[in-house]
Amino acid sequence: AQSVAQPEDQVNVAEGNPLTVKCTYSVSGNPYLFWYVQYPNRGLQFLLKYITGDNLVKGSYGFEAEFNKSQTSFHLKKPSALVSDSALYFCAVRAQWPFYSGGSNYKLTFGKGTLLTVNP
Amino acid sequence: GAVVSQHPSRVICKSGTSVKIECRSLDFQATTMFWYRQFPKQSLMLMATSNEGSKATYEQGVEKDKFLINHASLTLSTLTVTSAHPEDSSFYICSARVSGSGTDTQYFGPGTRLTVL
Numbered sequence: 173a174q175s176v177a178q179p180e181d182q183v184n185v186a187e188g189n190p191l192t193v194k195c196t197y198s199v200s201g202n203p204y205l206f207w208y209v210q211y212p213n214r215g216l217q218f219l220l221k222y223i224t225g226d227n228l229v230k231g232s233y234g235f236e237a238e239f240n241k242s243q244t245s246f247h248l249k250k251p252s253a254l255v256s257d258s259a260l261y262f263c264a265v266r267a268q269w270p271f272y273s274g275g276s277n278y279k280l281t282f283g284k285g286t287l288l289t290v291n292p
Numbered sequence: 293g294a295v296v297s298q299h300p301s302r303v304i305c306k307s308g309t310s311v312k313i314e315c316r317s318l319d320f321q322a323t324t325m326f327w328y329r330q331f332p333k334q335s336l337m338l339m340a341t342s343n344e345g346s347k348a349t350y351e352q353g354v355e356k357d358k359f360l361i362n363h364a365s366l367t368l369s370t371l372t373v374t375s376a377h378p379e380d381s382s383f384y385i386c387s388a389r390v391s392g393s394g395t396d397t398q399y400f401g402p403g404t405r406l407t408v409l
């Protein structure tokens with residue numbers, strides 16, 4: 173079974189400071205990894221993904237994430253936080269072929285979410 | 293690209309009535325769509341996987357007769373909450389899967405807030 177852990181329920185940073193939102197995962201074989209952001213009463217917005225290749229993935233709004241296979245981590249980072257980055261962030265994982273058999277195994281497993289608050 | 297819409301965004305209904313929620317992929321075709329439920333300050337709970345032209349695959353514990361899913365075309369999936377009760381009040385989110393050419397990503401709709409009185 174695949175799983176995702178986001179060890180921090182909440183992260184607070186000051187505007188202009190770097191931010192990190194942590195994520196570790198467990199999956200058979202190689203992972204597909206994703207970060208999504210959710211603003212209040214809205215659906216999830218795709219930020220970035222890792223499938224293969226360069227371990228440092230750059231995404232939307234200046235966010236990036238680093239895939240670390242040995243530590244099974246995929247932490248989300250941004251060099252300089254904005255107040256508008258305040259939102260709920262979800263990490264998600266699913267297995268790559270051949271460790272899924274189609275059907276509902278296309279499904280993503282989400283972490284519980286981390287609430288990021290950027291203070292002015 | 294990869295825009296997913298949901299309608300309605302918000303619905304209030306009386307207990308015992310049925311409510312239909314639509315999920316559309318606006319600029320791509322999606323053979324697979326997903327329906328999630330989210331309670332306040334919690335993560336997304338997958339309810340079912342909707343495959344175009346076939347029956348939906350429901351997650352354990354989700355009543356298929358209560359949450360009817362129809363994926364009639366490559367751009368539309370619907371979720372009908374039948375005989376709704378107050379405990380069905382929740383935020384329902386759909387997603388559509390884009391795959392092929394080295395990509396495999398789910399794009400999410402904006403969600404539907406259901407309140408059952």
